Amino acid sequence: MYAISLGDDGAELRPLEPWQAGEFLAHMDRGREFVGRWNGLPDVVRDLESSRAFLQAYAEKAAADAGRIYGIHWDGTLVGGFLLRRMDVAQGTAEAGCWLEPSAVGKGLVTRAARAVIDWAVEERGVHRVEWWCAAGNAPSIAVARRLGMTRDGVLRESFLYRGVRHDEEIWSVLAPAWREARRAGA
Template sequence: MLRVPLGDDGAELRLLEPYQAVEFIALVDRGREFIGRYLRFPDTVTDLASGRSFLQDFADKTAADTGRIYGIWLAGQLVGSVIFAMIDAGTGIAEAGCWLEPSAAGKGLVTRAARAIIDWAINERGIHRVEWRAAVANEASIAVAKRLGMTREGVLREYYLHRGTRFDVEVWSILAPEWKAAGA
C-alpha cells in the first residue's frame, strides 16, 4: 500500500516509515496537547530521535507482521495516523487506533482511513476480528467506531494511567462476516 486516496479532497493514506520522522515530529508538535489528552506517546515523542524510534518500532512490527502505522496526508501535509497497534494473524485479531492534529478533526479523515485499513486487514490478511479501544471520554474516537459499524462490547474500568488520571476504556469490535455483510 503505497498511496490510497481517501476521497475527493486530496486526502491519502500511506505507510508511515522512519525516514518520515521529521514530518511525524512536526505533526506531534502541532497537536501535542490535543493528541495527548488520551494517548501517551506525545509525552515521550519529543524530538527527532524519539520520533524516529517510535516509527522504527512500527517498522519492526510491520516486518514481523504484528502491527502497522499509516499516515494520513491532506494537501500534502501529514495530519494524522491510523494504526494497527497489534496484529495477531494466528488468532485473526487486530487492534486499530488513530489520532489527528486539531486542524484535521471533523473532516471524516479517520473514518475513511480506518475503513481502508480494516478492509485490508479483513479482505487481504484474513483477520477475523478488529478491535477499537477508546477512553470513555474520547467521544470523537467512539463516534468513529460507531460509524465503522462496530459493536460496543464493554468498558475496561480504570484501564490505564495517563497524566495522573486513570481512564476507563470502551472496547468496540467488528467481525469479518459483519464487515463483509455491511459491504464496508
C-alpha cells in the first residue's frame, strides 16, 4: 500500500477506498461518540453497508475530480480522516474537513494531514481558496483552522441544526498566496 509519511513517528496519510469499509467502520466505532459531538459522520457510517456507501460516494467524487478522502494512520492503524468535501477546480475552491478517534488527538495528525492535502490542492490543482466550516463551539476544530493560518471569513448565525440544537457556523479560509507564504515561513 502506498502512503505519504507525515513525520518520523509512524503517522501516515493513505488513500481511503471502498474496499476498506470494514477498517473504516471499526475506526468509526472507536470514535463514534467523540467524533459525533460536532460531526454527523458517525450517523452516516453505521454499519458495513453504509460505510462502503460513504467511501463509494467519495470514490465517485474523486473520479469526478470533485472531492477526495484520505485516511490518517498511526502505527498502521486507521485513526482519522481528512477530506475535501467539495472541490471545484474551475472555480479554484475547496472545502476541507477532518476527524480523529480520541486516542489520536493531540499529536498534530490533522494539522499535518491538512498541510499535505492543501499543498496538493494549491500547488498541483490550482485551488485558490480552501474553506473550513465548523460549529462556533467546536474549539478544537477552530484551533486547527488557526494553526493552518486560516482567517475567519464570517459566521452563519444558527445555520447548523445538529441533533436538535441550532449552532452558529463559522467559515474560515486560506487563499493560495497566504498559504504559500506561510509554508515558506515554515508555518
